[in-house]
Amino acid sequence: xxxxxxxxxxxxxxxxxxxxxxxxxxxxxxxxxxxxxxxxxxxxxxxxxxxxxxxxxxxxxxxxxxxxxxxxxxxxxxxxxxxxxxxxxxxxxxxxxxxxxxxxxxxxxxxxxx
Amino acid sequence: xxxxxxxxxxxxxxxxxxxxxxxxxxxxxxxxxxxxxxxxxxxxxxxxxxxxxxxxxxxxxxxxxxxxxxxxxxxxxxxxxxxxxxxxxxxxxxxxxxxxxxxxxxxxxxx
Numbered sequence: 001x002x003x004x005x006x007x008x009x010x011x012x013x014x015x016x017x018x019x020x021x022x023x024x025x026x027x028x029x030x031x032x033x034x035x036x037x038x039x040x041x042x043x044x045x046x047x048x049x050x051x052x053x054x055x056x057x058x059x060x061x062x063x064x065x066x067x068x069x070x071x072x073x074x075x076x077x078x079x080x081x082x083x084x085x086x087x088x089x090x091x092x093x094x095x096x097x098x099x100x101x102x103x104x105x106x107x108x109x110x111x112x113x114x
Numbered sequence: 115x116x117x118x119x120x121x122x123x124x125x126x127x128x129x130x131x132x133x134x135x136x137x138x139x140x141x142x143x144x145x146x147x148x149x150x151x152x153x154x155x156x157x158x159x160x161x162x163x164x165x166x167x168x169x170x171x172x173x174x175x176x177x178x179x180x181x182x183x184x185x186x187x188x189x190x191x192x193x194x195x196x197x198x199x200x201x202x203x204x205x206x207x208x209x210x211x212x213x214x215x216x217x218x219x220x221x222x223x224x225x
Contacts, residue, residue, distance in 0.1 A: 043118070043204050043216035044157070089127055089156065101147065101170045102206075102214060106156040 003027045004092050014113050017070035019077040021108050023090030026071065030092035034102065035064060035075045038087045047088075048075070080112045116140055118217035120205050126223045127195050135190040135220045139207030144175040145169065146188040147214055148180060157204060163188060195224045 005024045013019045021035075031052040035046035050057040050064045050073065063076045077084055090105040109112050117137040118152040127133050138148050142224060145164045149157040150173075159172035163182035173178070177195075182188040200223050 026182040041202075041219070041221070043120075043206075043218045046213045046215055049213050101162055101172055102157075103159065104149075104156045109155070 001032070002106070003030075004103050004105040005041070005088055006088075006108050008108050010109040010111070012097055012111045012113060013080045015082055016079045016102075018095055019075075019080045019084065019112065020076040021077075021088050021090075021110065023073045023075075024071055025073075025092050027092070027103075028071070029094040029104045032093045032104075033064070033066060033073050034091045034093070035062075036089040036091060036104075038089060038107070044089055068075055077110075080110075082112050082114050085110055118205055118207050118215055120217035120220050122220060123218065124221045124223075126225060128225055129197060131195050131224075132191065132193045133195060133222060135192070135203050135205075137188045137190070137205030137217060138209075139186055139188070139205070140215055143186070143207035143209050143215075145208045145214075146182055146186070146208040147208075148174075148188070148190050149206065149216075151202040151204060152198075154202070154208075155201075157202055160190070162173070164206075192222075197224050200224045 034049040035047040038044045048062045066073045087107040087109045089107045091102040121136045147162040148160040151157045160174040162170040166182045176193050180190045202219045204219045206216040208214040
């Protein structure tokens with residue numbers, strides 16, 4: 001059973017516009033959420049994270065929003081750039097000892113069109 | 115800045131052979147994770163170590179074992195390799211409860 005779901009396998013956006021990537025989770029024990037960006041044949045690169053005590057975290061062009069009641073988070077990239085084209089993974093982690101594993105979604109492939 | 119180092123980057127093995135993948139975490143990170151990513155799949159958690167002790171276990175086959183050594187590097191040992199073990203294997207490290215940083219991965223091909 002997929003505990004972290006990214007329902008859009010792909011997304012195309014024009015350069016300069018906003019990219020919105022969505023993620024839903026089912027495990028209410030998750031309290032820390034991360035977004036990773038991955039290029040082919042490379043390891044995932046950490047982008048931004050958010051703790052469940054917050055509803056928004058911003059870092060430059062990247063903003064993550066968390067709606068805990070809906071068990072939903074989203075990553076906004078604005079403005080989108082061609083170099084942002086990659087697969088974006090949402091990941092979640094539980095709280096407390098023995099909960100260090102990250103559970104990943106299946107990823108969303110973002111294509112930013114020049 | 116130092117990153118997570120994995121070796122080798124590429125490995126080709128025959129069925130039923132063994133393979134050892136190595137991971138050198140970011141200095142002062144105390145947690146190491148191993149993930150397996152099959153073609154078109156999301157990364158699947160295998161196992162993690164905190165301060166050289168196994169801290170969590172995921173979908174790691176019994177044919178696989180891992181350990182973290184006194185210098186914090188970790189090795190994933192894979193025996194009786196099967197064609198289905200062909201995948202990208204990622205190691206990540208973190209300082210406990212912070213974000214994990216991933217290595218470039220080892221691409222294992224079993225023929």
